[in-house]
Amino acid sequence: MRTWSTPALLVLCTAGAVLLGGTALFLAALFLHSAPSNALSKQYRAELDAVVYPEFEQNWRLFAPNPLQQNVTVDARVQTIAADGTVSTREWAGLTAGDIAAVRHNPAPSHVDQNLLRRALDFYDSTHAEQQVIGPRAGLAEQYLKRVALQRLGPADRGLRLFQVQLRVGTAELAPPEWSREQVDTEPKYRELPWWPVGENDLRGLW
Structure with missing residues (x-):
């Protein structure tokens, strides 16, 4: 011993x-x-x-849980401009759908896929109300959300450059359980954000 x-x-x-x-x-x-x-x-x-913060962030509280009652999705699209000045608008791309696909069936999903886009949108909404700036960090929130979207969308095709980017937010109420008599409209309602110009600084370090 x-x-x-x-x-x-x-x-x-x-x-x-x-x-x-x-x-x-x-x-x-x-x-x-x-x-x-x-x-x-x-x-x-x-x-x-x-x-x-940030490693042990939680979105719940003891004794008074408040689960989400809506599905919120974020889509984005860009406009590209060719050398001859022709402007083209891409179709909407589902940013939230891409995150969900990356998380589903993943035993160790990335924190980025789970929370980055959602937190960027929350930050933006907290500094804007009906497209009106309500805080000194509004510009930072807009820039952050824009860069998150551009990173998910990827660079433009060869010979084209990114001109503008636009996001839309879809909100759909969760359907009540089958045994409930509550009537809820589950059709998503969309809110389009303004077109934001894309400059070189917006793209620096994204890919």
Whole structure:
């Protein structure tokens, strides 16, 4: 039987205490972040956000779950311009559909496929209301959403350059269960965003 020296035991006990303490603090931070707002979570909001975001982000709350009741999809299309000045408009491409296809049947889906597009749209909506700017970060939100869309669409064909990009957001209510008498219109309703010009800076580093 191996006998540990006193210094070795001291090091092992100290390391174990640090690991247990760190784990307890981390779990406590996750709990406070997910729990309803309280005095502690308000006082240490910045510290809690620093622990949770971005790796451990959650979109649910303890004790008061609020599941999504709508399916939201994002489509995009671009206009290209040829050397002779001819402008062509591509068909709508389903950005959300592409993300769903990448996630479905994938045992370890990418965080990018699951959340990047959705968070970019949430960021945009939080800084715009009926196409009106409502915050100082509106330009950043627009640029971010535009670059996300352009990255998913890919570069233009040879001999063409990207001229403009446009997004549309489809919202469809989830159908009620078969046993429910509730009547819900499940047809998607679309909201088109403005055409945004595409410059060299918009494309830098995307592919």
